[in-house]
Amino acid sequence: MSKLEKVLYGNRLKPFLFLVGLILMLPFVVKSSYIFTILILIGIYSIVTLGLCLLIGYAGQISLGHAAFFGIGAYTSGVLTTSFQLSPWLALVIGMVTTFFIAYLIGIPILKLKGHFLALATLGINIIFYILILGLNQLTGGAAGLIGIPSLSLFGLPLTDKLFFYFFVWTAALLVLLLSLNIVRSHVGRVLRSIHDSEIATETLGVKVENYKVAIFALSAAFASLAGSMYAHYITFVAPPTFYITKSILFLIMVMVGGAGSVWGAILGTTVIMFLNEIIRFVGHTYFGISGEVEIVVYGLIIILIMMFLPKGLMHVISKPIQKLKQKKKVKIKSHKDMISQKGV
Amino acid sequence: MSKLLEVRGLTKQFGGVTAVSEISFDVGAGEIVAVIGPNGAGKTTLFNMISCFLSPTNGEAYFKGNKLTGQKIPQLAHLGIARTFQNLQIFHNLTVLENVMMGAHVKLKTNVVNAAFRLPRILKDERIAYDLALDAIHLVGLEELMFEQAGQLSYGLQKQLEFARAIVYKPDFIMLDEPMAGLNDYETNRMAGYIKKLKSEGISFLFVEHKMATVMELADRIIVLDFGKKIAEGTPDEIQQNAKVIAAYLGEEVV
Missing domain, CATH: 3.40.50.300 (P-loop containing nucleotide triphosphate hydrolases)
Structure with a gap:
């Protein structure tokens, strides 16, 4: 059986171990606290983009509103721990569950929309959320934001230490990656890709397409909420601009640049965009004396170039030569009796 | 009758x-x-x-x-009841085998939760889907093309593929x-x-x-x-x- 999976979807252990190795090794190499912060943020944003990749790349449903779900997580954690003195862990779980149900309820009507209409509807959700956190200033602190959010601590070990938090975030990201890989490499993964290709044919085969779309939407929202809670506890301060549609678009660009067709692409895209972001800011500031959000201009250019020349994203560029190398091996396994004798083992 | x-x-x-x-x-x-x-x-x-x-x-x-x-x-x-379409509706980005395995959906109990945690049911389902798909692929003689992307097949083969997908679950x-x-x-x-x-x-x-x-x-x-x-x-x-x-x-x- 495992052989069938490998033939269909390739190896997953090797890239996974490679990523784990990389994560364990980086703290020894990277000494700069500044870069460490970026690595932590990459971990946090990867959790969002992994979920988004399932939704966009696999199920083919666009969302321009995931910053709202990211924000629901962050604000649930923030409000519950500051105003109600709840345990940050409990707040994190409450945030995820709440976001899941909110997204599920929103998903039922809006996922009936397709393409541009769905994009606009999700954009609307993001704007509604933004207005709500600005307006409900009794709870959220309005435009001034919410300060004094406590840090997380694990078994009495304060995660204020960057190294601990780094490992904590990446453990969570790896777990989310594992869940996503399990989904993608199963019948559900095929169902999602089928929905992407032809909804009508998928329905004819007996799949309740609505349920799958809504479930994946809610799941990706719950992932975003988890990331949001971590973000709130890491930065210990949240303010509305972090959760505006520009952030949603940023998440989308991360997924697109990495390659929406692969969950690995989500992590790659997040990493590339985060470092690019810093480079643009640094170059813009020191050489051109520009302050403010210049990166937005460059993002626009990047997304146009990626869509024109690399519509399948960076991951495709990396994985293609590897697959070509393996092609010769594959032909041997392809012999039919070989596969049948292996199945069910 | x-x-x-x-x-x-x-x-x-x-x-x-x-x-x-x-x-x-x-x-x-x-x-x-x-x-x-x-x-x-x-x-x-x-x-x-x-x-x-x-x-x-x-x-x-x-x-x-x-x-x-x-x-x-x-x-x-x-x-x-199974049906096919006048204007072919196959899944272009899935392989031939995956296309046909999709046809086994009604026989499977895989859902998002047990797939995410990879419960034993998943492996059983994959096997059921594979076995059923193989029967259908044998019938239409697409064995050689099992791992090709469905979108790359000729029109005639795509028609056969759609037929195979429709008959998988008997x-x-x-x-x-x-x-x-x-x-x-x-x-x-x-x-x-x-x-x-x-x-x-x-x-x-x-x-x-x-x-x-x-x-x-x-x-x-x-x-x-x-x-x-x-x-x-x-x-x-x-x-x-x-x-x-x-x-x-x-x-x-x-x-």
Whole structure:
């Protein structure tokens, strides 16, 4: 059986171990606290983009509103721990569950929309959320934001230490990656890709397409909420601009640049965009004396170039030569009796 | 012969146009019924009403005594009805094997939760899907292309793939919308062969087709539509002699 999976979807252990190795090794190499912060943020944003990749790349449903779900997580954690003195862990779980149900309820009507209409509807959700956190200033602190959010601590070990938090975030990201890989490499993964290709044919085969779309939407929202809670506890301060549609678009660009067709692409895209972001800011500031959000201009250019020349994203560029190398091996396994004798083992 | 599908007075009006008017017929178990008629006769509309893609203005269809009209599309597969499309609907970005494995959906219990945590059920399901898919792939002889992307296949092979995907879960009743359209003679003969083979296993078919030779060869009974009305029903021999049918296809003599 495992052989069938490998033939269909390739190896997953090797890239996974490679990523784990990389994560364990980086703290020894990277000494700069500044870069460490970026690595932590990459971990946090990867959790969002992994979920988004399932939704966009696999199920083919666009969302321009995931910053709202990211924000629901962050604000649930923030409000519950500051105003109600709840345990940050409990707040994190409450945030995820709440976001899941909110997204599920929103998903039922809006996922009936397709393409541009769905994009606009999700954009609307993001704007509604933004207005709500600005307006409900009794709870959220309005435009001034919410300060004094406590840090997380694990078994009495304060995660204020960057190294601990780094490992904590990446453990969570790896777990989310594992869940996503399990989904993608199963019948559900095929169902999602089928929905992407032809909804009508998928329905004819007996799949309740609505349920799958809504479930994946809610799941990706719950992932975003988890990331949001971590973000709130890491930065210990949240303010509305972090959760505006520009952030949603940023998440989308991360997924697109990495390659929406692969969950690995989500992590790659997040990493590339985060470092690019810093480079643009640094170059813009020191050489051109520009302050403010210049990166937005460059993002626009990047997304146009990626869509024109690399519509399948960076991951495709990396994985293609590897697959070509393996092609010769594959032909041997392809012999039919070989596969049948292996199945069910 | 027991009745599998019963169609009772199906009517569809689009605005002021009556596309299908008061059509009734039955399909028995193990029977092949063809629907023919000139272009625009309402064949596909009739088809879409039976398979719940369109809701009829009037009338109902029953399958094994269950009312079909008003059901949701996914429910049909669970009842044992499969269908293909006139304008091919295959999953271009999936491999041939994955396409066919999708057809096993109604036999599987995989959902998002047990897939995410990789519970034992998943492995069992993958095996069921693979076994069933392999049978269907063997039938249509696509073994060599199992790992190719479906979108890269030729049109004829894609038609065979769609057929294979429809039969994976061993439905009792298969609806084919122009299964031979765009196929060459060799491919048409192969497709007819598959249909005959499945008929011998007790599966019933309802199909729309323009290639008369194939229709006459395959069908047990033929229903002829013209301008939305049923003008004739009978065995291939009866239909070939029917004056109304000849008039519909060749035009009437104006005297």
